[in-house]
Amino acid sequence: xxxxxxxxxxxxxxxTIYALVASGFLLVFKSSKIFNFAQGDLLLLLAYIxxxxxxxxLPLGVGxxxxxxxxxxxxxxxxxxxxxxxxxxxxxxxxxxxxVLSVLIRGICYLLWRGDMYxxxxxxxxxxxxxxxxxxxxxxxxxxVATFAVIxxxxxxxxxxxxxxxxxxxxxxxxxxxxxxxxLSVVLGVTWAGATLLAGLGGLLLGANYGIGMxxxxxxxxxxxxxxxxxxxxxxxxxVGGLILxxxxxxxxxxxxPMLQKLGIQGxxxxxxxxxxxxxxxxxxxxxxxxxxxxxxxx
Amino acid sequence: MASLAGYYNVNYxxxxxxxxxxxxxxxxxxxxxxxxxxxxxxSRQYLFLAIxxxxxxxxxxxxxxLIGYAGLISLGHVALVAVGGYTSAxxxxxxxxxxxxxxxxxxVSAGLVGLLIGLPALRIKGFYLAAxxxxxxxxxxxxIITFYGLTGGVYGIAAPAPTLGDLFAIDTPExxxxxxxxxxxxxxxxxxxxxxxxxxxxxxxxxxxxxxxEVMGIDLFQYKALAFxxxxxxxxxxxxxxxxxxxxxxxxxxxLMRSVWMVxxxxxxxxxxxxxxxxxxxxxxxxxxxxxxxxxxxxxIFPNVMISLPVALGQIFFALAIMFFLVFEPRGLAHRWESxxxxxxxxxxRH
Numbered sequence: 280x281x282x283x284x285x286x287x288x289x290x291x292x293x294x295t296i297y298a299l300v301a302s303g304f305l306l307v308f309k310s311s312k313i314f315n316f317a318q319g320d321l322l323l324l325l326a327y328i329x330x331x332x333x334x335x336x337l338p339l340g341v342g343x344x345x346x347x348x349x350x351x352x353x354x355x356x357x358x359x360x361x362x363x364x365x366x367x368x369x370x371x372x373x374x375x376x377x378x379v380l381s382v383l384i385r386g387i388c389y390l391l392w393r394g395d396m397y398x399x400x401x402x403x404x405x406x407x408x409x410x411x412x413x414x415x416x417x418x419x420x421x422x423x424v425a426t427f428a429v430i431x432x433x434x435x436x437x438x439x440x441x442x443x444x445x446x447x448x449x450x451x452x453x454x455x456x457x458x459x460x461x462x463l464s465v466v467l468g469v470t471w472a473g474a475t476l477l478a479g480l481g482g483l484l485l486g487a488n489y490g491i492g493m494x495x496x497x498x499x500x501x502x503x504x505x506x507x508x509x510x511x512x513x514x515x516x517x518x519v520g521g522l523i524l525x526x527x528x529x530x531x532x533x534x535x536x537p538m539l540q541k542l543g544i545q546g547x548x549x550x551x552x553x554x555x556x557x558x559x560x561x562x563x564x565x566x567x568x569x570x571x572x573x574x575x576x577x578x
Numbered sequence: 579m580a581s582l583a584g585y586y587n588v589n590y591x592x593x594x595x596x597x598x599x600x601x602x603x604x605x606x607x608x609x610x611x612x613x614x615x616x617x618x619x620x621s622r623q624y625l626f627l628a629i630x631x632x633x634x635x636x637x638x639x640x641x642x643x644l645i646g647y648a649g650l651i652s653l654g655h656v657a658l659v660a661v662g663g664y665t666s667a668x669x670x671x672x673x674x675x676x677x678x679x680x681x682x683x684x685x686v687s688a689g690l691v692g693l694l695i696g697l698p699a700l701r702i703k704g705f706y707l708a709a710x711x712x713x714x715x716x717x718x719x720x721x722i723i724t725f726y727g728l729t730g731g732v733y734g735i736a737a738p739a740p741t742l743g744d745l746f747a748i749d750t751p752e753x754x755x756x757x758x759x760x761x762x763x764x765x766x767x768x769x770x771x772x773x774x775x776x777x778x779x780x781x782x783x784x785x786x787x788x789x790x791x792e793v794m795g796i797d798l799f800q801y802k803a804l805a806f807x808x809x810x811x812x813x814x815x816x817x818x819x820x821x822x823x824x825x826x827x828x829x830x831x832x833x834l835m836r837s838v839w840m841v842x843x844x845x846x847x848x849x850x851x852x853x854x855x856x857x858x859x860x861x862x863x864x865x866x867x868x869x870x871x872x873x874x875x876x877x878x879i880f881p882n883v884m885i886s887l888p889v890a891l892g893q894i895f896f897a898l899a900i901m902f903f904l905v906f907e908p909r910g911l912a913h914r915w916e917s918x919x920x921x922x923x924x925x926x927x928r929h
Contacts, residue, residue, distance in 0.1 A: 314705045314708075314709075361901065361905075364904075364905045365904060365905070365908075368904075368908055370651070370704050370705060371645060371651055371841075371845075371849075372845070372904050372908055374651060374653075374705060374708050375838075375841055375842065375845055375900065375904060376901065376904050378653075378838045378841070379838070379842065379896075379897045379900040379901055379904070380897070380901075382835060382838060382893050382896060382897040382900075383893065383894060383897030383898065383901070385893055386889070386890045386891070386892070386893030386894035386897060387890070387894065389886040389887075389889050389890035389893070390880060390886070390887070390890040390891070390894065391880075393882075393885065393886045394886055394889075500712065500834075503709055503712075503713075507709065551720075552716065552717065552720045554713075555712075555713035555714075555716040555717055555720075556713075556717070558709055558710060558712075558713035559698075559710055559713050559714065559717065562698060562701075562702055562706055562709065562710045563698055563701075563710075566701060566702050566706055
């Protein structure tokens with residue numbers, strides 16, 4: 280029983296990171312209909328950069344401000360130089376641009392950091408708390424709180440600010456939005472800056488939990504079902520999707536994989552496959568996700 | 579496209595011909611002869627490269643049918659290449675089947691798996707199709723690793739060199755070169771002609787507007803399934819050819835990013851052009867060669883990353899090339915070639 284609770288808790292923590300990454304997908308997808316397959320690689324790049332910045336010995340605050348500015352600048356540049364020229368191009372060009380961006384970032388990470396594993400200094404000795412026999416690390420709790428805070432802030436921006444309203448209009452119909460004199464470039468720039476910021480935070484949290492390395496870029500792909508489950512529509516849906524995904528994955532790793540080991544099937548982890556099975560299942564059964572709007576589109 | 583001077587099609591046969599003028603015949607024959615005598619002059623290293631190029635051209639033809647003609651985005655093409663490669667390797671190694679039987683069976687098995695992956699294409703399209711094919715890649719690779727009794731798991735399995743009769747083994751790169759060359763030529767012939775048949779035109783109609791295509795009496799389900807099947811058969815044949823050229827096949831050969839590279843080749847070459855598939859493969863492989871050649875120079879700038887440099891440079895060069903094409907020439911080299919030809923024809927006028 281304690282074992283199951285433990286698995287459940289670690290599922291929630293990895294689920295919140297999935298939700299954080301998936302909200303980066305959502306932000307971009309909602310306003311520009313681009314699904315950013317490179318979100319995981321942005322995570323990776325920003326995690327490596329943050330590791331380098333922190334190891335330079337700057338005060339923590341200065342380092343964080345520098346990182347935030349860098350992430351915002353990167354987001355705006357990505358939008359301006361890679362995605363805006365593709366406006367009006369077929370979908371494949373957009374998909375391919377994100378995939379190629381992910382290849383480029385990986386290449387840069389191999390070039391500058393050799394693709395090695397790192398961890399944030401001083402975090403390895405972080406404390407572990409115990410509630411009724413369930414162990415939770417402080418990093419895990421910080422992850423949980425930070426993610427929910429950020430997603431809450433994002434939701435509030437969407438709902439209450441003028442920029443958020445512009446973004447929602449853009450999501451609804453970009454032609455109408457432009458004819459209502461909403462500046463496309465501003466909204467898209469804000470969106471991409473937001474997405475890279477989310478990626479940066481995701482990189483920090485993921486790196487703090489599981490270490491920094493090339494595995495993070497696949498994490499982006501593994502977070503896709505969280506966004507799909509939520510229906511690519513609302514931040515709440517993404518949180519639910521992320522949690523379902525995280526818990527399902529940790530349950531499989533904790534319960535089914537040991538059973539396979541006992542049956543004599545070695546070296547196989549169904550857990551690593553869970554996100555992809557979820558993608559297939561969601562798209563076959565409910566392509567619009569749990570909370571998505573059912574758009575009338577005949578195929 | 580009007581031909582201004584001199585050459586007119588006077589009968590239907592001429593109007594439908596792929597190779598239209600005596601000059602084109604001359605160039606085509608020159609190219610084929612040059613490729614036939616290439617192994618006698620080129621070094622082994624370049625022969626292996628050429629075999630790789632030929633094998634990849636076959637797979638990219640398949641991808642071109644899927645993406646370029648039928649407009650179905652697939653990011654799981656490499657998984658089908660893997661299915662083909664494993665099928666023929668298992669048949670040859672475990673069951674002792676001859677390569678000449680295993681080779682077509684590899685195509686068929688990949689085609690069937692591709693059909694299975696493509697079935698959701700009836701319900702979803704666009705980005706969702708990209709996501710599901712991407713997931714399918716991981717599912718297929720998972721099964722390949724799981725059934726290690728059959729596939730050798732992460733370790734891989736041998737793919738013996740094919741033989742003609744009992745005496746003549748196609749085991750040197752020179753001999754294998756001709757096998758790959760012949761396969762590539764045949765697949766190009768087939769791909770080029772498929773585009774001109776009823777299914778090929780149906781694919782284009784579906785790509786351009788699927789509702790209009792359905793109204794015109796094209797069975798969407800049937801033709802989308804057909805596109806997936808044919809595209810995957812190409813992938814399977816390519817996988818078998820490449821596996822037997824190396825002699826060994828393992829899951830490491832099939833990372834997801836290889837699918838991205840294949841789509842990239844298609845974008846560079848030009849989608850929906852048979853010529854585009856060939857130009858794209860040659861261009862990207864050429865870029866890869868340049869990246870390899872630059873390793874010693876860039877190694878001096880970044881001395882501490884020498885080990886990961888080949889991976890890094892290949893990826894960066896590839897990514898920058900595709901980005902350049904996406905932004906500045908999204909219709910690819912084949913289109914550029916057409917416009918060069920057109921402007922040559924009407925020179926010195928602009929239009």
